[in-house]
Amino acid sequence: MAKINFGGVTEEVVTREEFPLAKAQDTLKEETIAIIGYGVQGPGQALNLRDNGFNVIIGQRKESKTWDKAVSDGWVPGETLFEIEEACEKGTIIQYLLSDAGQISLWPTVKKHLTAGKALYFSHGFGITYKERTGIVPPEDIDVILVAPKGSGTSLRRMFLEGRGLNSSYAIFQDATGKAKDRVVSLGIGVGSGYLFPTDFKKEVYSDLTGERGTLMGAIQGIFAAQYDVLRANGHSPSEAFNETVEELTQSLMPLVAENGMDWMYANCSTTAQRGALDWWKKFRDASKPVFEELYKEVAAGNEAQRSIDSNSKSDYREKLEVELKELRDSEMWQAGSEVRKLRPENN
Template sequence: MEKLILDASLEPLKNKTIAVIGYGNQGRVQATIMRENGLNVIIGNVRDKYYELARKEGFEVYEIDEAIKRADVGLLLIPDEVMKEVYEKKIHTVLETKKEFVLDFASGYNIAFGLIRPPRSVDVVMVAPRMVGEGIMDLHKQGKGYPVLLGVKQDASGKAWEYAKAIAKGIGAIPGGIAVRSSFEEEALLDLMSEHTWVPILFATIKACFDIAVKEYGVSPEAALLEFYASGELAEIARLIAEEGIFDQMVHHSTTSQYGTLTRMFKYYDNVKKIVEDEARYIWDGNFAKEWVLEQQAGYPVFYRLWELAKQSEMAKAEKELYKVLGRIKEEEEKKQ
């Protein structure tokens, strides 16, 4: 099978009932685009504001187990941390009664680390968008596609890859974007590697730069924040990286900037590589999945404590004041924080 997929057929999904489980960030967008593409979509959700929103927007909405009963295909689009419990309480028993079913995940996490184990009679596929729902809808409105990773864990029907490609087309990824043949394990590793390495390293570096510039060199907090990220330059660099490539975009910066970036990149590389190696190993052998399960079972004590420390930092306080002046924080939003 081809590694890079630019288009596919919707035929495998024709005359099927597709249950989108969860009407949040991804669920609402994927359900809407599939309906626009002529597919028969229903929603499965707990009775909350998203349940009512789906009804208001014209979908047939059911409790999660009932939606799975009525469907031939299920897109499990709820957060990873609650997915195991929802699956075990609402979905698994229903799937055991079905001779054929396609269960799709937008993330490899729960399957890759064995937290969810569907019956052997079920096709288990992954169609994992590489962007948030809002970005998907923006591109869809422009008539554009977007990138997704495809994976198959179980091919009970012999047609699982065709279903995965059809779902990618149904949710608007292709044509116009690209679907890359991957796996649940590969997606989970890459996703967690980003979250455990370059993202926290970037955040830690910015915070260290702020603390040293302000505390040791007397730089004003406002100037530091604007230079390091608040001006929007960082976002513009990220956009250029996505469009032109991480190195080719450097031509938009001064030679002094290019020299400083390249020399320090190679200077820091070995230290950063060791961090990445350790984190990748910790993810791949299942230790992070175990750590995260234990954190959830304990009531998230580390998670909430670190959030509090982050919000109490001098950088967070200075950012809040600057963003109020810039009009980025409204009075009602401040009360929620």
């Protein structure tokens, strides 16, 4: 493992230089990787593994949209695409990539195929960390491992096709075979990770739930909406408000921050922007930190997990979700965004 200094804190990470793809392929050459679930993470991880030369099969329900998607992606029924139970039986590594609610529902089916020596792989620590709530308790004679790409399955696939990698965390919950470390690192390399950093199942789910509700999705939408509303209330047009709130950030600034860091961004903008950003960022930090502290406590207490389980397992969840998404979609800000995207040069 490589030792990297992160702002004065030293971490051990795994890079593709020290654990090359050829080593990962050799480690898993006798394994059959069964991807259970072909929705959010499944396609990206499965296709990357296949393109990287691993033996991959898909387990999915027949006569479903995701079965049809798998077929369109080149998975062949009866050869590399099977019903879920058959894929679980064939797989020596079962990548459990259903939604958290889906994992709870299907667990009795999957568990009976987890025979001694197999590996159960997650990309989220939810099911194991909250096992008292989910009922997901693996047999003691299998490996239980995790690789969590820090982004969507779509981004994982897109970056792979561009020759880049999406960073991932990895964890070992249970090492029954003595091979869990080599298995999990090989899978992390195989799915297309840029580099791998160690965590544990609890830390992964705590950070993930906090991030999703915070800067990755919840907080950013709240900040977008607040700034957009203030600009509109003060007479700015929808086009101006959206461009200053969302478009400039996502299309211009964030790619540069990703490449060079925020300090570089501050150093390479106008002196007026520098002064304002330096004067105001701590005020936003101080205003939002109590919300993040409350959020983390709710995650650690299991309350956020229980809310998700209760909501997502209801039969009318999809219908209620569509109502909430429609509220976002139909808001003036995102209607303006739809029109702005159409005006981008690449769309004309």
